[in-house]
Amino acid sequence: MGEHxxxxxxxxxxxxxxxxxxxxxxxxxxxxxxxxxxxxxxxRVVYDLADLSHWADRGLRASTADPxxxxxxxxxxxxxxxx
Numbered sequence: 001m002g003e004h005x006x007x008x009x010x011x012x013x014x015x016x017x018x019x020x021x022x023x024x025x026x027x028x029x030x031x032x033x034x035x036x037x038x039x040x041x042x043x044r045v046v047y048d049l050a051d052l053s054h055w056a057d058r059g060l061r062a063s064t065a066d067p068x069x070x071x072x073x074x075x076x077x078x079x080x081x082x083x
Contacts, residue, residue: 009039009046018052028074035074 010018015036016026029035030045036055038047058071 008049009041010049010052012045012047015047015052018049019056025074032074032076034072 012023012026016023019026019036021029026035030038036047037051038045040046055071058068061068
């Protein structure tokens with residue numbers, strides 16, 4: 001129970017600002033399953049700040065040749081191929 005103390009949840013506009021994406025892009029990611037995990041609380045979509053950071057960290061690179069997986073574009077075709 002104490003693990004939830006200090007957690008911060010952001011609504012879509014704040015989460016998109018944090019990530020540097022438009023709200024619409026974040027909504028598309030949610031629809032296609034290519035974005036950060038989210039929660040529904042009382043009918044509202046919220047994102048845990050730690051989950052946003054984790055998803056964004058998937059884009060960390062040391063060089064252009066870095067082969068690590070990265071966040072996918074908000075695309076229904078990519079979502080279906082990589083589910």
